[in-house]
Amino acid sequence: MNALWMRQIAAVWRLEWKKTLFSRRGWWIYGLALAPVFLTGMHWLIESRVSGHNRHTLGDDSVAFAALFQFFYLRGAIFFGCMGLFSNLFRSEMLEHTLHYYYLTPLRREMLVAGKYLAGLAAALLLFVGGTVVSFLFIGRHAGAAYTSYILHGPGLSQLEWYAATAALACVGYGAIFLMTGLFFRNPMIAGAVVFVWEGINPFLPSLLQKVSVIFYLRNLAPVEVPVPPPLNLMVIAADPTPAWLAISGLLAVSALLLGYTAISARTAEIGYGE
Amino acid sequence: MNGNLVTFHDVSRFYGEVLGINRVSLAIPPGVTSLVGPNGSGKTTLMNLMTGLIRPTQGEIRVLGVLPSEPEKLCGMVGYCAQFDAFPKGLTGYQFIYSYLLLHGFTAAESAARTMTALERINMVGAAGRLVAAYSKGMRQRVKLAQAIAHDPQVLVLDEPLNGLDPMARAETIALFREWGGKGRHVIVSSHILHEVDRISDQVILLSQGYVVAEGGIQGVRDEVKEQPMQILVRTDRPEVLAARLFAQRGAVEARISADGKGLLLRTRDADATYLMLNRVVLEEGLELESVAPADDDVNSVYQYLIGAEGAAV
Numbered sequence: 001m002n003a004l005w006m007r008q009i010a011a012v013w014r015l016e017w018k019k020t021l022f023s024r025r026g027w028w029i030y031g032l033a034l035a036p037v038f039l040t041g042m043h044w045l046i047e048s049r050v051s052g053h054n055r056h057t058l059g060d061d062s063v064a065f066a067a068l069f070q071f072f073y074l075r076g077a078i079f080f081g082c083m084g085l086f087s088n089l090f091r092s093e094m095l096e097h098t099l100h101y102y103y104l105t106p107l108r109r110e111m112l113v114a115g116k117y118l119a120g121l122a123a124a125l126l127l128f129v130g131g132t133v134v135s136f137l138f139i140g141r142h143a144g145a146a147y148t149s150y151i152l153h154g155p156g157l158s159q160l161e162w163y164a165a166t167a168a169l170a171c172v173g174y175g176a177i178f179l180m181t182g183l184f185f186r187n188p189m190i191a192g193a194v195v196f197v198w199e200g201i202n203p204f205l206p207s208l209l210q211k212v213s214v215i216f217y218l219r220n221l222a223p224v225e226v227p228v229p230p231p232l233n234l235m236v237i238a239a240d241p242t243p244a245w246l247a248i249s250g251l252l253a254v255s256a257l258l259l260g261y262t263a264i265s266a267r268t269a270e271i272g273y274g275e
Numbered sequence: 276m277n278g279n280l281v282t283f284h285d286v287s288r289f290y291g292e293v294l295g296i297n298r299v300s301l302a303i304p305p306g307v308t309s310l311v312g313p314n315g316s317g318k319t320t321l322m323n324l325m326t327g328l329i330r331p332t333q334g335e336i337r338v339l340g341v342l343p344s345e346p347e348k349l350c351g352m353v354g355y356c357a358q359f360d361a362f363p364k365g366l367t368g369y370q371f372i373y374s375y376l377l378l379h380g381f382t383a384a385e386s387a388a389r390t391m392t393a394l395e396r397i398n399m400v401g402a403a404g405r406l407v408a409a410y411s412k413g414m415r416q417r418v419k420l421a422q423a424i425a426h427d428p429q430v431l432v433l434d435e436p437l438n439g440l441d442p443m444a445r446a447e448t449i450a451l452f453r454e455w456g457g458k459g460r461h462v463i464v465s466s467h468i469l470h471e472v473d474r475i476s477d478q479v480i481l482l483s484q485g486y487v488v489a490e491g492g493i494q495g496v497r498d499e500v501k502e503q504p505m506q507i508l509v510r511t512d513r514p515e516v517l518a519a520r521l522f523a524q525r526g527a528v529e530a531r532i533s534a535d536g537k538g539l540l541l542r543t544r545d546a547d548a549t550y551l552m553l554n555r556v557v558l559e560e561g562l563e564l565e566s567v568a569p570a571d572d573d574v575n576s577v578y579q580y581l582i583g584a585e586g587a588a589v
Contacts, residue, residue: 004380011377019364097361100328101422104357105378106350271328272290273359 008107012115013122020085021123029084032077033127036068040138047142058150061140062159066224068139069132069163074170074218075199078128082174083192085124087182089116090266100271109266117179117259124171132167136160155223162223169221169251173214176255180262183269214254217247278340280304281325281430281461286334288320294485295320299334301480301490303463307456309472310465311578312482318465319358321482322432325463326355338430351379354428356419356436362407368394368418369403372425379426393425396451398444412439420448430461437466449475469575479574481581488581497572503580504528504542505572507549510565514539520556524548540570 002010020026047055056064093099102112136159140147150156181191199215210216220242242250281303288295296317310318323329324336327343327350341348362371372393376386394400397417402410407418416439423431433452437445452475456462466472472479479496481488489496497505504526511517517539518530526545532538543549546569556562571577 008378008380011374015363015374096364097359098363100357100359101363101375102378103328103346104326104350104353104355105375106347106380107378108347270330272323
């Protein structure tokens with residue numbers, strides 16, 4: 001028989017999961033997650049009709065996907081998608097005056113935070129890791145057997161694994177940040193904007209400060225490097241790359257710390273709905 | 276020592292600079308207790324404090340000996356039907372009760388059985404499969420009540436539970452409170468409907484502007500309102516005889532004969548002496564008494580005496 005805490009987390013997860021994934025207000029998150037799928041799908045269709053020597057090479061596609069992943073997925077879609085998914089886990093219940101139902105059960109607040117986080121994470125992983133994988137499979141599909149061979153016998157599969165892992169870690173990290181801001185701030189958008197600016201200026205910060213961010217570690221995990229175009233390349237400060245094991249464990253540790261702090265705060269939170 | 280009481284010891288709660296309740300000390304015994312007071316008097320604050328939704332600025336609260344800051348212990352024995360008319364989206368009445376029972380730690384089978392029992396208690400089995408969002412106000416109120424009692428709590432806290440209920444549901448709900456209170460459990464109710472508070476309550480707590488104005492059994496509370504003479508309504512064949520004898524005794528304030536000439540409203544500061552006098556007059560004068568009843572030892576009168584014009588706005 002499962003332990004009480006596991007059953008309680010599962011019960012929270014069940015309540016939150018559908019609500020999080022199928023929220024009518026979350027249509028724009030699907031849009032963010034599926035936009036690259038649409039673009040890469042279009043790329044496949046269009047490139048399939050282009051004559052052989054004018055087609056993009058797999059090398060072109062690999063760099064294009066790396067840029068799409070780093071500049072759209074990581075900095076845009078996953079960032080804002082996680083903001084929408086995770087900051088609403090507590091905030092929407094406060095706005096709708098339903099959080100007290102949880103607070104009136106003998107559920108450890110830590111379990112509530114864990115259940116909500118896992119529900120948000122499940123939705124985020126499905127949307128963004130799923131979107132990453134499908135986009136990657138679409139982008140070179142026009143090359144036919146060559147792309148199949150690139151994936152199965154070349155570096156493709158390893159790249160795909162790293163992209164998926166990086167997208168998953170982005171969901172883990174940004175999820176932890178936005179779950180916390182959703183509990184703390186009446187308007188999580190302001191906190192989101194601050195984090196967005198901080199993550200956006202990361203390459204231009206001194207190397208020590210670059211490490212106080214999520215994007216720094218994620219960028220290091222991406223399997224294909226994207227050259228920074230001039231004149232921005234002059235302003236970029238090259239920080240020492242972080243080994244993958246350190247980037248992963250560092251991100252997980254920071255996420256765990258943020259979740260721990262959120263759990264402590266949830267324990268002392270009051271339910272008054274601003275009345 | 277206080278294992279069977281809900282106690283407030285010198286509890287204050289401020290919302291910024293706004294007073295919620297101030298220096299409240301209470302010991303609420305089992306039975307049905309009504310919190311009565313105008314809007315903003317602190318009823319909901321008291322309820323939110325005893326269920327741990329908010330914390331006191333100072334003082335200590337214990338519910339059957341448990342601190343509200345220990346939700347893992349408290350929430351298993353407390354059920355709270357809050358004032359908020361809000362429900363998680365997309366759930367049917369059944370799912371609403373069942374889902375939160377799982378959070379109490381009951382197994383799926385136990386939760387299902389308890390959900391059905393709770394729905395039967397409030398006569399909502401037929402509507403269990405419908406979305407809560409499609410319920411009428413009265414049905415939403417009842418399903419909230421079912422959710423509050425589903426885990427069989429020792430302390431049931433209900434904020435305006437009769438709001439939106441039709442007369443039949445209201446009578447059933449009151450019967451439920453009485454049954455629950457009769458089992459030696461706590462039922463703590465806030466209500467604006469004073470004549471129903473009278474019917475429900477074993478004791479009342481009157482609140483005004485964050486202070487407890489009076490507490491206890493309604494008759495005891497009435498007895499303590501010394502400045503207001505007690506009113507006794509007598510139906511008899513010769514009220515004028517009774518009126519004349521009343522003024523011969525200490526504490527008499529007023530005797531008013533009703534328009535039909537058969538009723539007499541006595542106002543006295545010494546009710547015990549007046550009842551004795553009544554007995555004597557009946558024996559000595561051979562009066563025929565139809566009825567004798569106190570006219571102002573109900574919650575409404577006490578409320579008017581203690582809270583007055585402010586309460587009239589409720």
